[in-house]
Amino acid sequence: VTRKERLTEIILAADARAAPDVDLASRMPQFIGLADNPGPVLRGLRVAVIGVGSVGGRIALHLARAQVAELILCDRSCFKKESLLTQPMLPEAICELKAGYIGRLCKLISPGTRILVFDGPFEELDAVALAEVDVVFLATDNLAVEVAVGQACKNLGKVLNHASVHGETLVAQVRCFGNTHDDGPCPACGFGADEWRHLHEQTAFKCELTEDGRPVQEIKVQPTVSVSFLCSMAADLAVLQMFRQVLKLGQPVADTLLEYSGFTHRTAPSPLKRNPECPCDHQVWKRMQPPRPLAACGLAELADAAGIANPSFLVDELAFVETASCPCGAKVEVQQFAPVDGPIASCQRCWNGLYADTFKSHRPVAARIAADVLDRPLKDIGAAEARWVVVRNDDRAALFTGPSALAGEGQGGPPPPPPPPPSPVQGEGENGR
Ligand SMILES: [Zn+2]
Ligand SMILES: [Zn+2]
Numbered sequence: 001v002t003r004k005e006r007l008t009e010i011i012l013a014a015d016a017r018a019a020p021d022v023d024l025a026s027r028m029p030q031f032i033g034l035a036d037n038p039g040p041v042l043r044g045l046r047v048a049v050i051g052v053g054s055v056g057g058r059i060a061l062h063l064a065r066a067q068v069a070e071l072i073l074c075d076r077s078c079f080k081k082e083s084l085l086t087q088p089m090l091p092e093a094i095c096e097l098k099a100g101y102i103g104r105l106c107k108l109i110s111p112g113t114r115i116l117v118f119d120g121p122f123e124e125l126d127a128v129a130l131a132e133v134d135v136v137f138l139a140t141d142n143l144a145v146e147v148a149v150g151q152a153c154k155n156l157g158k159v160l161n162h163a164s165v166h167g168e169t170l171v172a173q174v175r176c177f178g179n180t181h182d183d184g185p186c187p188a189c190g191f192g193a194d195e196w197r198h199l200h201e202q203t204a205f206k207c208e209l210t211e212d213g214r215p216v217q218e219i220k221v222q223p224t225v226s227v228s229f230l231c232s233m234a235a236d237l238a239v240l241q242m243f244r245q246v247l248k249l250g251q252p253v254a255d256t257l258l259e260y261s262g263f264t265h266r267t268a269p270s271p272l273k274r275n276p277e278c279p280c281d282h283q284v285w286k287r288m289q290p291p292r293p294l295a296a297c298g299l300a301e302l303a304d305a306a307g308i309a310n311p312s313f314l315v316d317e318l319a320f321v322e323t324a325s326c327p328c329g330a331k332v333e334v335q336q337f338a339p340v341d342g343p344i345a346s347c348q349r350c351w352n353g354l355y356a357d358t359f360k361s362h363r364p365v366a367a368r369i370a371a372d373v374l375d376r377p378l379k380d381i382g383a384a385e386a387r388w389v390v391v392r393n394d395d396r397a398a399l400f401t402g403p404s405a406l407a408g409e410g411q412g413g414p415p416p417p418p419p420p421p422p423s424p425v426q427g428e429g430e431n432g433r
Helices: 039-043 056-065 081-085 098-109 143-156 193-207 228-247 299-306
Strands: 046-050 070-074 114-118 135-138 159-166 171-177 256-261 266-271 286-288 312-315 318-325 331-339 353-356 388-392 397-401
Touching: 039 228, 046 056, 056 070, 056 098, 056 135, 056 228, 070 098, 098 114, 135 143, 135 228, 143 159, 143 171, 143 193, 143 397, 159 228, 171 228, 228 256, 286 299, 299 312, 299 388, 299 397, 312 318, 331 353
Parallel strands: 046 070, 046 135, 070 114, 135 159, 286 397
Antiparallel strands: 159 171, 171 256, 256 266, 312 388, 318 331, 318 353, 388 397
């Protein structure tokens, strides 16, 4: 397991030719059924786009033109010369990393938008990187990323719009996941035997290493075989769905599939349902404020506050370590939280690194294993810097966040922001709450 990565903010060079102040209202239609100008809602919106290639890149550019408050862009790959055929880029960007390039374009179009990028795999981002966004877009052909993003959005209760294309049949699809309750669908609910086999093959290759520690076989994610206009249509439909979600236009689109077929010119919406066979975690974590600053709270206190019995705990990116040992043979009792990789302390005998014992290191940790430390404040058990804690059992889960749980802040960042305003996103039932 690698250390989790933070997002990097795009800052334009002083001589960049960024857009002047443009009034969003000057081209914004007065949508039917909407009393107010949509500007304030759009300008307050924080959105993440996972995968910024032929579909996701265009989604990001649309969002920049809507002057949203914040855009998080994540993609691990760079543009190739073939990208010119389907992706929203110029030849100058060949060999450039996609997230950084699209991020800079978005920043030039909308300098007022805060843009955070990660040029790496979504799985390496902080588990709560999406905690403060309102809407997530997923536009990738990588099944492992689909599962990971679906799971993160489900846990964090985030609206997820999954856009995809099927070139051979001229089909563009958008799946909207409301993620308001545990019984709703996730992207993996729709996987068939082929997808699961594919995914297992990908993960198997990833774990098999050669002698010098490189993957036996590079994971080959097939490039999107499609045409430029079909990719942009999927992006357009996905952003259209988001406008309906955040401005509450027309019928709710939560947990629906919207499909356009170019051979029949039919557009068919249909409901998405949870697949009872889906092996993914469908638990929606309830957001809660800790009763006191997180570092001063004990785990038992948090479980009480959430009313969750027989819980287990996820404490930031930390593992609970019972014992650790050193190659010299020294073994020590730890009973504290510690980072999942690297040495957790120095050996008192030889001063080399002490490493957590694999089978005595837990993430999540069950209450009975951490029983001795449940009443001690987090700051005294190795978790002084913890930004968030999840308390869960099979039935319920709560996510406690401290004031500095936001992604992209970095060390010594700005002062803690005020609590987020109520999400403008529409879900099912009572206004998406
Ligand atoms: Zn599922
Ligand atoms: Zn030692």
